Amino acid sequence: MVKKKILVVDDEKDFTGMVKLNLEATGKFEVRTENQGGKALSAAREFRPDLILLDVMMPETDGGTVAAQIQNNADLSKTPIIFLTAIVTKEEVEEAGGAIAGHPFIAKPVKTDRLVSLIEENLSN
């Protein structure tokens, strides 16, 4: 069984490490983490993920910008993105740039089961 490649972009190093640990523990995913928004695009180009978990609020380059870069990249434009956000309301997500319009999002904190099922759901789409 080929493991799906998941790129996790979040400025919280501990969080990305914990996501990696839990997802890889399932045996279904190969996870790479990136803690700087500005490096997310190059990491994606290099890693070629099947799905990107992207934090919304990051210093310097936020999730919306990263998503736009990926969308604009021909090789990556079809890669599904799931936003991870500490902000819970829909309105607030929209206020954050509206870049996540069209992309599913999941609020922090999230349980592993819920995260896995959401990833699988998006990968199958």
Added chain:
Amino acid sequence: MKTYSRSFKRYSSKRYLPVPIAICAGFTLSLVSYFILLDVETERIRNSFNNSARTRAAAIGKVFGDRLLILESVRSFIYSSEQLERDQFTDFIRPFMTSEIGLERVSWHPRVLDSERADFEAAARRELLGEYQIIPMSGERGPEGMPPHHEENNPGMIIGPRQKGPPRSGSDEQGPEARPPRSEEHSPDLFIEPRQMGPPGSGSDEQGPGAMPTRRDEYFPVLYIEPQQMSRPMFGLDALTHPVLAEAIERARDSGEAIATAPFELPDITGMEPGFLVVFPVYWRDESHQSLNDRSKNLLGVVLGSFSVSKVIDASIVFVSDEGINIYLSDLSGPENSDEIYSWRSPSQNDPDKNAVSLERALLKELEYRESTEMGGRQWEIRCTPTVGFITARRTWYPVGVFPVGLLVTGLAVGYIISILGRSEKVERMVEERTAQLVRTNKELKETQLQLIQAAKLESIGRLAAGVAHEVKNPLATIQLGVDYLSNSVKDHAESIEVVQKMDVAVNRADTVVRGLVDFSRSEKLDLEKQDLNKIVEESIRLVNHKLMQHHITLKKDLALGLPPLHLDTHKMEQVLINLFMNGIQAMGQEGTLSVRTRLKQEKEGTPLVQVMVEDTGPGIPEEKLDKIFDPFFTTKPTGKGTGLGLSVTRNIVELHDATIEIHNRESNGASFVLTFRNKGEIE
């Protein structure tokens, strides 16, 4: 509102108390004024009458007095004359007779002793160039009680040529009322009638007319008389032969004073007229008349004056204008209960039955003036009564006018008071309304201020919450994933599993708190749409249904039909209702009843209100905590069981809908929340 109306009504009834008081006072004052003025007017009329009557009595007294003075002067004239001649007598007396009305006839009766009689008669015949004989008077009445005064038969009885005095006002119609003849025993009428001439000494009184008088010791025959033209037949009539005159002569002789006879009726051209005679004694000039004996012995003769009462009164009227006063004359020296000898009725309106009002009738009965006066040794009484004309002429409109005027003034005063009170009431009502408005506005301002404070508070909390949410959720997310990892790693270690589970619960709790904070900070935005409140209630109930079952709580639902649609944010309103339901469920714990009701409340004024009531049967809320129940972070639940933000968020959402939320403890047990949608714009 009811209380306000009732108190206002009570206030109004007291306010208008001066109106009936003013009416009563005005009416009473008018009535009192009427009676006072009536009394004053009555007194004025009474005084006026008394003055007028007194003047009349004085005038009558003066006229009588003047006439007596004439007789007195005649007496003095005779007394001082050496040898009295007829012409002297006539010349002296005639001017008075033509001017002094009322004194009808004056005669001189010398005292003639029986021994001198023949000489006297002879001398008289010589002087008169005709018949003269002393003859007796008759005290008898004429046929049928009427005096035989016909001029043809007895010209001498007519009292001289009539000198018409001032016309007797009204007397043509009413005339002096000759009193009915007196009874013989009380006051014998003195009717002087000459006997028919017969041969001297040929008869006596008993011999009838023409008989010679009985011989007496002395005689008082008429020698001179004025006016004499019509009185010739009276020459020789002996005054002493009439008992009334004889008594008067005797009294005059003995007293030396003028003596009046009792009233009798004098023959007049129109009939019999009331009158009387006054006897003046004349003594010998050179002889003493100090003692009774002297006076009896030295009497020279008597002067007789004949008075007509009616003419005296007529003459007195000349002095005073007729004001409408009736005059009555009585002889007080006569027998008791004797009738008035003369009454003079004023020609003015004299009939009390015509146009006389009660006051005038009362005055007519009341007003009477009596004055007694002495004249000729007799007491006379002059009585005056007013006529209706006298009273009506002195009445004014004041007493009658003061009552309607008083009522009119009262009416105006009452009107003024009402207008003042009305204005004052209006002003006070306005003040009350404005005060109420101010109180309302003040309350609203305070509420607004509180809301602003609350909003500021909330804004700070919201800003804090947003920051906290971001900063807390990231580590929470890390922990959550760590817990997940650990739970897989310690599957075989029971104690570790328990620890990890507790950590999982703690993360959940922390997440709930942060989520509540974010909800709280983001609750001010509404997505309003016209909604059926009952539907939102039903949906909210559905969402907590599993919790109701889990806690074995009975639901009592009573939703009113026909509620008007409201502008609501469905999601937020569901959040509100779920919060309230959950609050009740958590308060009751296990078992209990949750009542949910909606209703349309129609108030007297304004638009109808839509209310939702959520009641539980829990322990209720301690009274001292009721005020704080909606404050953020305030909770009655044990630590860890509530964030203290649920009811705060609920109230925010409710107030954003311009609605209100109230909480109170039920009388039995449990708490009751009432949501009231009163904003006009919300209800269509």
